[in-house]
Amino acid sequence: MPTPARRTWTAIVRILERDERVFAVLLAVVMVGGLATMGLALRPRFRIDLPSLVFWFAAYKVGILALVSVNPSPRKTSVVFSGALAVDLLLIFALLYLTGGYDSLFYLLFFPLIAVNAYYFGPWIGLGGAVVAGLLYAAAAVLTPPWVGWNAVLILIGLVGLPALAVGMVANRERRARVEVERLNAELAGTLTRLQAAQDELVVAERMATVGRLSLKVAHEVRNPIAAIGLNAELVGDLVKEREGEDMEEATSLVSAIREQVSALDALTEEYLAFARFPRPQYEEDSINEMVTALVEFVRPLATRQDVALETTTDQALPPMAIDRTLLRQAVLNLVKNGLEALGGKGRLTVSTRRVDDHAEIAIIDSGPGITPEVAKRLFEQFFTTKPQGTGLGLYIARQIIEGHGGTLRWESTPGQGTAFTASLPIKRAEDV
Ligand code: ADP
Numbered sequence: 001m002p003t004p005a006r007r008t009w010t011a012i013v014r015i016l017e018r019d020e021r022v023f024a025v026l027l028a029v030v031m032v033g034g035l036a037t038m039g040l041a042l043r044p045r046f047r048i049d050l051p052s053l054v055f056w057f058a059a060y061k062v063g064i065l066a067l068v069s070v071n072p073s074p075r076k077t078s079v080v081f082s083g084a085l086a087v088d089l090l091l092i093f094a095l096l097y098l099t100g101g102y103d104s105l106f107y108l109l110f111f112p113l114i115a116v117n118a119y120y121f122g123p124w125i126g127l128g129g130a131v132v133a134g135l136l137y138a139a140a141a142v143l144t145p146p147w148v149g150w151n152a153v154l155i156l157i158g159l160v161g162l163p164a165l166a167v168g169m170v171a172n173r174e175r176r177a178r179v180e181v182e183r184l185n186a187e188l189a190g191t192l193t194r195l196q197a198a199q200d201e202l203v204v205a206e207r208m209a210t211v212g213r214l215s216l217k218v219a220h221e222v223r224n225p226i227a228a229i230g231l232n233a234e235l236v237g238d239l240v241k242e243r244e245g246e247d248m249e250e251a252t253s254l255v256s257a258i259r260e261q262v263s264a265l266d267a268l269t270e271e272y273l274a275f276a277r278f279p280r281p282q283y284e285e286d287s288i289n290e291m292v293t294a295l296v297e298f299v300r301p302l303a304t305r306q307d308v309a310l311e312t313t314t315d316q317a318l319p320p321m322a323i324d325r326t327l328l329r330q331a332v333l334n335l336v337k338n339g340l341e342a343l344g345g346k347g348r349l350t351v352s353t354r355r356v357d358d359h360a361e362i363a364i365i366d367s368g369p370g371i372t373p374e375v376a377k378r379l380f381e382q383f384f385t386t387k388p389q390g391t392g393l394g395l396y397i398a399r400q401i402i403e404g405h406g407g408t409l410r411w412e413s414t415p416g417q418g419t420a421f422t423a424s425l426p427i428k429r430a431e432d433v
């Protein structure tokens, strides 16, 4: 618990944190103190009521402090301080004039006044102030003879001006250093904030990476059992086929249902694994036409079972080009599978290649229901799917692979009539990759 005294002290320190207030206080202390000290040198023949003067002068300085505290805009503050400097100079001039001109000791007040102002206004105002002080001194001497010549004036200007110059320069340097420190401080604060944010993100990312590794492991682990179940179901199917009877017919349809589910599960894990592994592409010169033809033959049994007319046309003008055959096959397979799934049953699916200038295009066109605007918005989003057993990764992976080849994947769809996905790949030779 801070004590009241401590709290007051803290409040004062807080008030003095601002440059203007410190300056106003310093100048007040120096000038009021200087003026009071001059009482020691005041000869009785000059009838000046110094205690009252000190009092009113102190009150005036408190007023200045209040003014710059209430209205702290830098421009106004510097106007106030310029005015105060002029008033102080004139006050000293008046005192000089009233107490014997050249003989008076009040010229001593010029030293603290100009030195402290040089701290605030910088070296050149300090030097200018010294010149003005010298001239006021000369004027007071002229008005209160005897005039003693310019030497005393020059000495005053030199002795007031040179320290002011030094103080002003040091103050400027210190101010620049402080601005730099403040800038660095702000930069540091920004960096720290960003670091903190990055750290928070890292924690989340690490957790996600762990979840990812876990899923990868699970997907990997279930592959072998799935394959075994598939194989055993096939064997059971063969056994069942050899026997007659109503029960056996039912068994056949059950076994084929099992095999369907198993192959769906197999496709699912394959897609997850393709997403999770994301291998580095290995580009080698290969024929897109051959790859597409082989792929179409691979899916033909599935299409036939679904009663889909699967057609393929290849453009012989396509030269062999640098592709990662395995990855590109995966991309086209994802699009073909989407086409078959969109058809659901009977329909038409065309896979074709075409050379367009220096690009190879692979188009997968289905006569399915098309893509609604709601689905279109989220088409390529990871894990977005409208299918009960979908992964929502097929299109994402396909696009990633095609863009990895430097190509683009575009699509067009007419609701009720069908959808076309087209991969466009730049024709590059192996040595260009
Ligand atoms: P998944 O096939 O696992 O659902 P995809 O990323 O391959 O994931 O596809 C995302 C969604 O885009 C699908 O669920 C489907 O709604 C829609 N879609 C993709 N291809 C077609 C298509 N040829 N016709 C109609 N809808 C499609």
Ligand code: MG
Binding pocket: 334, 337, 338, 392, 393, 394, 395
């Ligand atoms: Mg898909």
